[in-house]
Amino acid sequence: MNGVAEYLRVTDLHAFYGESHILHGMDFRVNRGECVTLLGRNGAGRTTTLKAILGLTGRRTGSVMLNGREVISWPAHRIAHLGVGYCPEERGIYASLSAEENLMLPPQVASGGMAVDEIYAMFPNLGERRKSQGSRLSGGEQQMLAMARILRTGAQLLLLDEISEGLAPVIVQKLGEVIRRLKEKGFTIILVEQNFRFAAPLADRMYIVEHGRIAAEIGKDEVEQKQTLLNEYLGV
Amino acid sequence: MSEIFGVPVQALMGQLMLGLVNGSFYAMLSLGLAVIFGMLNIINFAHGALYMMGAMFAWMGLNYFGIGYWWSLLLAPLGVGLVGILIERSMLRWLYKLDHLYGLLLTFGLALIIEGLFRDQYGVSGQPYSIPEELTGAFNLGFMFLPKYRAWVILASLTVCFATWYVIEKTPLGAYLRAATENPQLTQAFGINVPLMVMLTYGFGVALAGFAGVLAAPALQVSPLMGSNLIIVVFAVVVIGGMGSILGSIVTGLGLGIVEGLTKVFYPEASATVVFVIMAIVLLLRPAGLFGREK
Ligand SMILES: Nc1ncnc2c1ncn2[C@@H]1O[C@H](COP(=O)(O)OP(=O)(O)OP(=O)(O)O)[C@@H](O)[C@H]1O
Ligand SMILES: [Mg+2]
Numbered sequence: 175m176n177g178v179a180e181y182l183r184v185t186d187l188h189a190f191y192g193e194s195h196i197l198h199g200m201d202f203r204v205n206r207g208e209c210v211t212l213l214g215r216n217g218a219g220r221t222t223t224l225k226a227i228l229g230l231t232g233r234r235t236g237s238v239m240l241n242g243r244e245v246i247s248w249p250a251h252r253i254a255h256l257g258v259g260y261c262p263e264e265r266g267i268y269a270s271l272s273a274e275e276n277l278m279l280p281p282q283v284a285s286g287g288m289a290v291d292e293i294y295a296m297f298p299n300l301g302e303r304r305k306s307q308g309s310r311l312s313g314g315e316q317q318m319l320a321m322a323r324i325l326r327t328g329a330q331l332l333l334l335d336e337i338s339e340g341l342a343p344v345i346v347q348k349l350g351e352v353i354r355r356l357k358e359k360g361f362t363i364i365l366v367e368q369n370f371r372f373a374a375p376l377a378d379r380m381y382i383v384e385h386g387r388i389a390a391e392i393g394k395d396e397v398e399q400k401q402t403l404l405n406e407y408l409g410v
Numbered sequence: 411m412s413e414i415f416g417v418p419v420q421a422l423m424g425q426l427m428l429g430l431v432n433g434s435f436y437a438m439l440s441l442g443l444a445v446i447f448g449m450l451n452i453i454n455f456a457h458g459a460l461y462m463m464g465a466m467f468a469w470m471g472l473n474y475f476g477i478g479y480w481w482s483l484l485l486a487p488l489g490v491g492l493v494g495i496l497i498e499r500s501m502l503r504w505l506y507k508l509d510h511l512y513g514l515l516l517t518f519g520l521a522l523i524i525e526g527l528f529r530d531q532y533g534v535s536g537q538p539y540s541i542p543e544e545l546t547g548a549f550n551l552g553f554m555f556l557p558k559y560r561a562w563v564i565l566a567s568l569t570v571c572f573a574t575w576y577v578i579e580k581t582p583l584g585a586y587l588r589a590a591t592e593n594p595q596l597t598q599a600f601g602i603n604v605p606l607m608v609m610l611t612y613g614f615g616v617a618l619a620g621f622a623g624v625l626a627a628p629a630l631q632v633s634p635l636m637g638s639n640l641i642i643v644v645f646a647v648v649v650i651g652g653m654g655s656i657l658g659s660i661v662t663g664l665g666l667g668i669v670e671g672l673t674k675v676f677y678p679e680a681s682a683t684v685v686f687v688i689m690a691i692v693l694l695l696r697p698a699g700l701f702g703r704e705k
Contacts, residue, residue: 229598249598250595251603251604252601254601255601268589268593270589271592278582279586280600281600281602327601
């Protein structure tokens, strides 16, 4: 595998929900093995960006290149099979499925997914709660489960939407460790975050999203130098 | 001969059995409606017409092609399922994002068309369909005679209903179905072909109705009107059980069949209305139905 090859390139991406025009020409790229964060205020269009990549919004125009393939016109259910795992905002745990059924639900999309034992070793709580109904899990457990179930599938590109939101500091810290481990394992990660303190140490690059566009790109080593810019966009 | 509450045991058991037979049909039909509603968000008013179509296919198979009962039991539901798939692909799929009302109106129109086509060909009088030889006669249980065909209907229906329940609640395929019912978008994002599952679910749901139709053919007369007579009661069953609950629709279907049977014994005047009275009471006390969840 080529270490510098692009895994994802989004070019002039526009997306709509019905008549509302939400994304106004997003442009960004993510290289293989990179961890990139999309920061921005509420309603900036970060969730919509992930959904547009996955084919879950209404009409889209522009280009989404995934693993060297143009997928803008693909139906949603085919995109995951290019090795994409999605951890949605609000976690998306199925209430009518047990924890274990939630974990086992997403089909294998590539070889080399983590074994179930390995996952339970990474998230010990999930092993204990495997028979519980999805709706009975705590917020933290739900978040762990939402992460765990896409690690099983062999997906190499992880789209993670606000995984730190609404969780206790210890759990956020634990999630940070998990992300670090995943980076070591070579996963490519897009972190959508509000929580600058959580995302900044993990990210190799940051994009600031505003009004459905990329407003700025900030490298890891530019954070201090661009502090005023960050303050302006995010109110950190 | 012994009696219970002044009713001969023979008569009581006979009505109970008949009630269970009716309940078996209610269960199969309301199960199909529940599965379809859960996945497609559509109240399938064409269900009765497709049940009738199953019976008519069996009758046509026998009279035009010499296809016997047992083959019909397999082929007629397949045929009805295919018709269902055509309906889903060509019409229903445009309605999923709209209010329930549109699906209800469309399927109601379809029911009228399907029924009209068969009426045009075969009139309204019933066509006889004889019980397969293996199932003629009755078992002597000592306290009553149990016609073999009735026993078969109950057994076949229970088997099919519980197999469906098992697949949906206990297998990985069922987990896909439940996931797609609860959150279709996310399920698609995981790489599961939800539109295909929706299509097959509708096909399966109406195939269940077709299967019930074939089972009904020897028990009742085969007539283009048999669906519309039954479907009204089945909708009452669905309302009582709670739209969309799998186990609820099976249990309610069987239970109401029995209640109807018992009413025939103890207060025959009310036997045609008892289901609707129960429906009214349930709607007052638990609007979401006995097994339904409030949304
Ligand atoms: N299903 C939808 N239909 C119509 N408009 C939507 C829909 N979902 C989101 N929007 C609108 O799109 C805009 C971008 O929303 P999005 O969810 O992408 O924001 P975000 O950056 O993820 O912010 P946050 O998650 O913090 O609210 C918002 O103005 C929102 O109101
Ligand atoms: Mg969001």
